Amino acid sequence: FAVDKIRNFSIIAHIDHGKSTLADRLLEITGAIVKTDRNKQVLDKLQVERERGITVKAQTASLFYRHRGQTYLLNLIDTPGHVDFSYEVSRSISACQGVLLVVDANQGIQAQTVANFYLAFEAQLTIIPVINKIDLKNADPERVESQIEKVFDIPREECIRISAKLGTNVDQVLQEVVKRIPHPAVSKADAFRALVFDSTFDHYRGVVANIALFGGQVAKGDKIVSAHLGKTYEVNELGILTPDEHPRDRLYAGQVGYVVAGMKEVKEAQVGDTLYHQNKPVEALPGFKPAKAMVFAGMYPMDQSEYSGLRSAVEKLTLNDSSVTVQRDSSLALGAGWRLGFLGLLHMEVFNQRLEQEYNASVIVTSPTVPYKAVLCSAKLMKNRRAVQKNMVYIDDQRVMMKYLFPLNEVVVDFYDQLKSLSSGYASFDYEDAGYQPADLIKMDFLLNGRPVEELTTIVHKDRAYSTGKFMCERLKDSIPRQMFEIAVQAAIGSKIIARETIKAYRKNVLAKCYGGDVTRKMKLLKKQAEGKKKMRRIGNVDVPKDAFINVLKRK
Ligand code: GDP
Ligand code: MG
Numbered sequence: 001f002a003v004d005k006i007r008n009f010s011i012i013a014h015i016d017h018g019k020s021t022l023a024d025r026l027l028e029i030t031g032a033i034v035k036t037d038r039n040k041q042v043l044d045k046l047q048v049e050r051e052r053g054i055t056v057k058a059q060t061a062s063l064f065y066r067h068r069g070q071t072y073l074l075n076l077i078d079t080p081g082h083v084d085f086s087y088e089v090s091r092s093i094s095a096c097q098g099v100l101l102v103v104d105a106n107q108g109i110q111a112q113t114v115a116n117f118y119l120a121f122e123a124q125l126t127i128i129p130v131i132n133k134i135d136l137k138n139a140d141p142e143r144v145e146s147q148i149e150k151v152f153d154i155p156r157e158e159c160i161r162i163s164a165k166l167g168t169n170v171d172q173v174l175q176e177v178v179k180r181i182p183h184p185a186v187s188k189a190d191a192f193r194a195l196v197f198d199s200t201f202d203h204y205r206g207v208v209a210n211i212a213l214f215g216g217q218v219a220k221g222d223k224i225v226s227a228h229l230g231k232t233y234e235v236n237e238l239g240i241l242t243p244d245e246h247p248r249d250r251l252y253a254g255q256v257g258y259v260v261a262g263m264k265e266v267k268e269a270q271v272g273d274t275l276y277h278q279n280k281p282v283e284a285l286p287g288f289k290p291a292k293a294m295v296f297a298g299m300y301p302m303d304q305s306e307y308s309g310l311r312s313a314v315e316k317l318t319l320n321d322s323s324v325t326v327q328r329d330s331s332l333a334l335g336a337g338w339r340l341g342f343l344g345l346l347h348m349e350v351f352n353q354r355l356e357q358e359y360n361a362s363v364i365v366t367s368p369t370v371p372y373k374a375v376l377c378s379a380k381l382m383k384n385r386r387a388v389q390k391n392m393v394y395i396d397d398q399r400v401m402m403k404y405l406f407p408l409n410e411v412v413v414d415f416y417d418q419l420k421s422l423s424s425g426y427a428s429f430d431y432e433d434a435g436y437q438p439a440d441l442i443k444m445d446f447l448l449n450g451r452p453v454e455e456l457t458t459i460v461h462k463d464r465a466y467s468t469g470k471f472m473c474e475r476l477k478d479s480i481p482r483q484m485f486e487i488a489v490q491a492a493i494g495s496k497i498i499a500r501e502t503i504k505a506y507r508k509n510v511l512a513k514c515y516g517g518d519v520t521r522k523m524k525l526l527k528k529q530a531e532g533k534k535k536m537r538r539i540g541n542v543d544v545p546k547d548a549f550i551n552v553l554k555r556k
Contacts, residue, residue, distance in 0.1 A: 001073045004183045006254040008075045008212065010093055012120060013102035014110035018132040022102060022164040022173070023061070026076060027243075029171060030063035060198075060210055060256055061243040067178050074177060075212075075256040077197075090119055094272075095197045095212035095256060098126035098181030100173065105131045105139035105161070109147045117152055126181045129154055130173060135163040184214070186253040192216030192224075192275075193282045194259075199269040201316070205237065207263035211275065212256045214285060219250040223278035224261060228270050232278050233261035293325045293341025295348055298366035298553070300337030306362070307336055313359035314338060317351065324351060333455040333549030334364060342368075366553040380440060444469060444498075446476065447490040451540035455549060465491075469499035472552060477501040479548035487542050 013019045063074040077095060093099065099120045103113055120127050129148050131141045145156040160176060162169040198210040218224065222235045237260040239247040251257045263269050274284040301310045318324050325341035342348040348368060355361045440462040445452045456476075460468045469491030476489045480503055487503040538544075 001252065001255070003186060003188070003252075003254040005070060006073045006075070006183050007098070007177050007181045008077070008096045008184055008254075008256060009098045009100065009177055009181055010077045010096045010120075011100045011102060012093075012116035013132075014104070014107070014112040014116075017102050017104040017107070017110075017113070018164045019102055022100070022130070022132065022162070022170070023076060025164050025167050025170045026063060026074075026174065027061060029167075029174065030065050030074070060241045062240040062256065063242075065174055065178070067175060072178055073255070074174070077256070090123075093119055093123050093125065095195060096123075096125060097184055098128065098177065100128050100130050100177070102130045102132050102164075103144055103148065105133045105141045105144055106136050108140075108144045109151055114151065121152075127152075127154065128173075128176055128180055129159045131159050131161045132164050134161045134168065135166050184254040186213065186215050188217055188253045190215035190253065191280045191282050192218050192222075192277045193285065194218065194275045195285045196226075196269050196271055196273045196275065198271060202260075205260045207260070207265065207269045209259050209261075209263070209269040209275075210241075210256070211251075211259055213251055213253045215253050215282070216277075217250055217252045218259070218275075218277075224259075224275050225278055225281070226263075226268060226270075227274040227276065227281075227284040229268060231268065233263060235259055235261045293323075293343065295342045295344055295368045296339055297342070297348055297368045298329060298331065298334070298337055298364075299340050299352075300331065300334040300364045300366075302362045302364060304335045310355075310361050310363060313355055313361045314340075317354055317359065321351065323347070331455050331549075331553075333544075333546065334366075334553070337364075364550050364553075442493050445492045446472060447488070447492055447497075448476075448480075448539050448542045448544070449488055450490075451542070452492075453539055453544070456552060465493060466498055473499045473501040475552045476548065477503055479551040480542070480544055483543065485541070 011019045011022055061076045063076060065072045065074050075095075099116075101113070101117055101120070103109060117127065129152070131144050133139055134141055141159075141161050145159050148154050148159060149156050160169060160173055162173060164170065192213070193215040194211040194213045196209045196211055200208050200210075202208050218235060218238065220235055220238060223232055224235060225232050237247055238251055238257060239245055240251070240255065240257040245258060248257070251259075259275075274282065276282045299310075299314070301307045314326065318326055323343055324347075327339045327341075328336070329339040330336045340348075340351070342351060345368065348365075352363065352365055355363060441459050442462055442465060444458050444460055444465060446456040447453070456472065458468070458472075473489045473491050480487065480489070482503055482505065484505060486505045489501040489503060490497050491499040
C-alpha cells in the first residue's frame with residue numbers, strides 16, 4: 001500500500017454515545033465483517049465488555065475502503081469511553097492522525113467528550129465531529145452543533161449527522177476520513193521504526209504486540225530490538241487485524257498490525273516502547289505516561305488452599321492488563337494475598353469480574369483505599385476543605401461545566417453513583433490526578449474488649465472519623481457471634497474512644513440438642529465445635545471468626 005492511501009484514526013466519545021455501534025457499521029460497510037444482526041459490537045471482545053456494554057481494551061481493525069476508484073487502507077482503533085480507561089485512549093491516539101469525535105444528538109457534550117477532545121487536540125490530530133443518534137425522537141443536532149462550536153471552536157459546518165444504529169450517513173463518515181485526515185508522514189525507505197501501542201498475552205505464542213509502523217518495513221525472520229530493554233528478538237509472526245489476526249509476510253510504514261517475537265512477558269513489550277532492526281538503532285518515539293494506579297484494594301483467596309490457583313490467575317490477567325500493579329501482601333485475618341492498584345473503581349470491578357469469569361477464581365476484595373503520603377509535623381494548621389471549585393463554564397443554557405479539586409478518596413467510593421442519581425443521570429464526570437495535597441487524616445483503631453485488632457486499623461479523614469467508626473463497629477458487632485461474656489467493640493483515635501457497640505454474653509450449648517444419651521453424637525458435636533474454633537482468631541479473650549474480618553473488610 002502506498003503511504004498516501006493509508007489513514008489511521010480512532011473513534012472517541014463519551015460512554016454510550018455510540019462508538020462501538022459506529023465501529024460495527026464501518027466494519028460492515030467495508031466488508032470486514034458480514035452484516036448480520038445489528039449492534040453486536042464486534043470490537044468488544046471480552047465477556048465483561050459485552051455484559052456491561054463498555055469497552056475496556058482498545059481494539060484495532062484494518063479496513064479496505066473503495067473511494068473514487070482507489071482502495072484505501074483505513075486503520076480503526078476503538079477506544080474505551082470510561083474515565084478509568086483513558087490511558088487506553090491516549091495509547092490509541094498516539095498511533096493515529098485523526099479522530100472521529102462522536103457526540104449523542106440528544107445528550108450533547110458530556111464530561112468524557114471534553115476530556116477525549118483535549119487528548120486528541122493536544123496530540124494535534126484532525127478532529128471530525130460526528131453527531132450520532134439523529135434517529136432519536138428527542139435528537140437536537142442543531143443544539144449539539146452550537147455546543148461544539150462554542151466549546152471546541154470547531155465550525156458547525158464540519159459536523160456530520162449520522163445514525164450509527166440505522167447506518168444513515170455512515171458512508172459519508174468514511175469519505176470524510178479519507179478527505180480530511182492526513183496520511184501518516186512516514187516512508188518505507190527509512191529505517192524500521194514501530195511504536196508498541198498495546199500488548200496482550202497468548203499462552204502459546206507469548207506476547208502479541210500491537211504496533212504502528214512509523215518508518216521502514218519489517219518481515220518474518222527479522223531480528224528486532226526493543227528500545228526500552230535493548231533485548232533482541234526474532235519475528236515469528238506478523239500481520240494485520242481485521243479485527244481478527246491475518247498473518248502477512250511483511251508490514252510497511254504507515255500500517256498498523258501485530259507482531260509475535262518470542263517475548264515471554266508483557267514487560268518486554270511495554271506500551272510506548274519503540275522497536276527497530278538489530279544494528280539499525282533509531283531515535284525512540286515519544287512514549288506515554290505510564291498508567292498510574294489511583295485506587296488500591298487487597299485481594300485474597302476465599303480459602304488459603306486456593307492461593308496458588310488464584311496467584312496464577314492474577315498473573316495471567318495482569319499480563320493482559322499491564323495497568324494493574326501487583327504487590328504481595330498478607331493479612332493476619334485473611335492470609336496471603338495481594339495489594340492491587342487500579343486506575344479507578346470500574347477498572348477494579350472489571351478486573352474482579354474477569355478473574356471470576358475468565359479464570360473461575362473466587363476472591364475476597366477489601367474496601368478500596370487511595371494512596372496517601374504521610375508527612376510528620378507538629379501542627380497541621382491547614383484549613384481543610386474537601387472540595388474546592390476551580391471554574392465554571394456554561395456550555396449552553398442547559399448545561400454547565402464545573403471543575404473541582406477533590407480528594408481522591410471522596411471520589412473513589414460512590415461519588416459517581418451519587419452524582420448520577422442526584423442529577424437523574426444527566427450529570428457526567430471525568431477526573432485527572434492533581435497531585436498530593438495536605439489533609440487532616442487520622443489513624444483509627446478498633447478494639448475488642450480493649451485489645452486492638454491490627455488488621456482493621458485504617459486511615460480516615462477527620463470529618464469522616466465518627467461515621468466510619470460507627471459503621472465499622474456495627475458491622476463487627478453483627479459478624480462476631482455472642483460469647484460467654486460481654487464484648488465491647490470500640491473505635492479509637494489514639495486513646496480516645498469515638499464509637500462503641502456491645503455484643504451481649506450468651507452461652508452456646510451445643511449439647512442442648514442432644515436429648516437421650518447418644519455418646520457418639522455428643523462426641524461428634526464437640527469435635528465440630530472445636531473445629532469451628534480453629535477458624536477463629538483470638539484477640540485478647542475474644543474469638544473472632546474469619547468471616548467477621550471478611551464482612552468488615554470487604555466491599556459491600
Ligand atoms: P459506546 O459506549 O460509545 O461504545 O456506545 P454503544 O455503541 O455501545 O451504544 C450505546 C447505546 O446506544 C446502544 O444501546 C446502542 O444501540 C445505542 N445507539 C448507538 N447508536 C445509535 C443510533 O444511531 N441511534 C439510536 N437510537 N441508538 C444508538
Ligand atoms: Mg463501546
